[in-house]
Amino acid sequence: MSRIAYVNGRFVPKREAVVHIEDRGYQFADAVYEVWALFDGKLADPKGHFARLERSLAELSIDPPMSERALTMVLKETVRRNRVREGLVYLQVSRGVATRDHAFPQAGTPPAVVVTVSRVDRAASEARAAKGVAVITTPENRWGRCDIKTVGLLPNALAKQKAREVGAVEAWFVDDLGLVTEGGSSNAWIVDADGILRTRDTNANILRGVTRLSLLDVAREAGLKVEERPFTPAEAIGAKEAFITGAGTLVLPVVQVDGKRVGDGSPGPVALRLRRLYIERAKASAI
Ligand code: PDD
Numbered sequence: 001m002s003r004i005a006y007v008n009g010r011f012v013p014k015r016e017a018v019v020h021i022e023d024r025g026y027q028f029a030d031a032v033y034e035v036w037a038l039f040d041g042k043l044a045d046p047k048g049h050f051a052r053l054e055r056s057l058a059e060l061s062i063d064p065p066m067s068e069r070a071l072t073m074v075l076k077e078t079v080r081r082n083r084v085r086e087g088l089v090y091l092q093v094s095r096g097v098a099t100r101d102h103a104f105p106q107a108g109t110p111p112a113v114v115v116t117v118s119r120v121d122r123a124a125s126e127a128r129a130a131k132g133v134a135v136i137t138t139p140e141n142r143w144g145r146c147d148i149k150t151v152g153l154l155p156n157a158l159a160k161q162k163a164r165e166v167g168a169v170e171a172w173f174v175d176d177l178g179l180v181t182e183g184g185s186s187n188a189w190i191v192d193a194d195g196i197l198r199t200r201d202t203n204a205n206i207l208r209g210v211t212r213l214s215l216l217d218v219a220r221e222a223g224l225k226v227e228e229r230p231f232t233p234a235e236a237i238g239a240k241e242a243f244i245t246g247a248g249t250l251v252l253p254v255v256q257v258d259g260k261r262v263g264d265g266s267p268g269p270v271a272l273r274l275r276r277l278y279i280e281r282a283k284a285s286a287i
Contacts, residue, residue: 002014002082002084002087002116002117002118002119003082004078004081004082004117005017005078005114005115005116006074006077006078006113006114006115006116007019007113007114008110008112008113008114009113011077011078011081014116017114017116019094019112019114020097020112022097022098022099022100023094023096023097023112024094024095024096024097024098024105024112025092025094025095025112025151026094027100028102029150029151029152029153030060030094030095030150031062031092031093031094031095031112031150031151032053032056032057032060032062032092032093032148032149032150032151033090033091033092033093033149033150033151034049034052034053034056034090034091034149035049035088035089035090035091035246035247035248036049036075036088036089036091036247037087037088037120037247037248037250037282038079038084038085038086038087038088038089038117038120038286039086039279039282039283039286040085040086040283040286041079041080041084041085042283042286042287043072043075043076043079043089043286043287044247044282044283044285044286045210045211045214045247045282045285045286046072046285046286046287047285048210048213048214049210049247050068050071050072052149052208052210053091053093053149054068055148056148056149056150057093059145059147059148060095060148060150061104062093062094062095062111063110063111064111065093065110065111065113066113071091072287074113074115075089075091075115078115078116078117079117082117084117084118084119086119086120086121086122087117087118087119087120088117088118088120088247088248089115089116089117090114090115090116090117090118091113091114091115092112092113092114092115092151093111093112093113094111094112094151095109095111095112096109096110096111096112097109097112125250128252129250129251129252129253129267129272129275130267130272131255131267132252132253132254132255132256132265132266132267133168133169133170133244133252133253133254133255133256134163134166134167134168134169134254134255134256134257134259135163135168135169135170135171135172135183135188135242135244135254135256135257135258136162136163136166136168136170136171136172136257136258137171137172137173137174137180137233137257137258138159138162138171138172138173138174139173139174140173140174140175140176140181140205141155141173142155142156142173142205144205145205146181146182146205146206146207147202147205147206147207147208149207155173156184156185157184159171159173159184160184160185163184166259168256169252170183170184170185170186170244170249170254171183171184172188172233172236172257174232174233175204175205178232178233179200179204179230179231179232180200180230180231180232180233180236181200181204181205181206181230182200182206182207182209183244183246185246185248185249186209186244186245186246186248186249186252187199187200187206187207187209187211187212187244187245187246188200188236188242188244189242189243189244189245189271190231190235190236190239190240190241190242190243191239191240191241191242191268191270191271192231192235192239192240193235193238193239193240195225195240196225196226196227197219197224197225197226197227197270198226198227198228198229198230198231199212199216199228200228200229200230200231201228201229201230202228204230209245209246210247211245211246211247211250211251211278212245214278214281214282215245215251215274215278216228218274218277218278218281219274222273222274222277224270233257233258236254236257236262237257237258237260237261237262239262239263240263240268240270241253241262241263241267241268241269241270241271242254242255242257242262242271243267243268243271243274243275245278250275250278250279250282251271251274251275251278251279252271252275253267253268253271253272253275255267
């Protein structure tokens with residue numbers, strides 16, 4: 001069990017870890033977050049996550065709470081105190097605490113910072129990947145700035161609950177043009193009927209997944225034909241393979257979309273190979 005959280009400069013037992021009732025993250029979802037996969041106690045894809053954090057904060061004009069170096073130390077110390085080797089690290093930075101008013105608080109209000117760590121059972125994750133998972137589709141109903149990693153995740157939470165109720169692990173949002181944008185907490189990919197690896201381009205209203213970006217590199221290095229181009233649910237069902245990516249799922253084969261089989265209904269060779277290559281690379285570059 002992970003027991004210790006970092007809250008605004010202090011390491012505290014989780015049951016005593018609290019934030020103020022007028023934290024703007026709590027009242028307005030005025031906060032951003034990041035999630036790192038942990039391999040052997042080290043943070044995977046550090047550069048990508050720090051770069052995206054910096055961008056999310058800048059887009060919302062929230063002051064960085066500390067330097068990247070100091071933040072790395074805080075993240076690593078939280079991991080160390082929890083004695084977690086395989087897991088996830090969660091960081092949330094809100095605009096801070098102020099009497100409720102929609103407009104920003106006074107300049108100089110310090111951002112509020114929370115870090116938690118959770119354990120992942122890698123054997124169970126590998127077993128799940130070997131079997132593949134189901135996804136459902138649901139109409140896109142999120143705001144227009146999904147490129148910013150904010151904690152405003154209500155549509156994502158509702159979509160993922162809808163998925164869970166039918167035994168699926170993810171919900172893919174589908175936009176007005178009938179194209180898949182991304183999952184509730186992952187990016188969506190297919191190996192299309194022509195054997196081309198496809199994932200949506202980041203001009204669309206999606207999160208610029210760090211795993212997605214690393215995997216594009218991995219796939220190109222592996223000599224795969226890659227296109228950043230959207231697809232429809234029907235194309236996914238008619239595809240050779242489908243999968244999702246994210247810090248939580250890494251590369252996870254999708255074998256069913258809306259109850260219909262993808263390919264022969266088992267994880268495809270490309271997805272499984274990319275999972276292995278991604279994990280190797282993430283482990284090698286973890287800090
Ligand atoms: N989610 N799209 C959405 C909407 C996400 O929330 C996430 C990550 C991703 C994948 O991004 P990355 O590869 O950088 O993890 C795509 C995290 C894991 C979460 O909310 O827990």
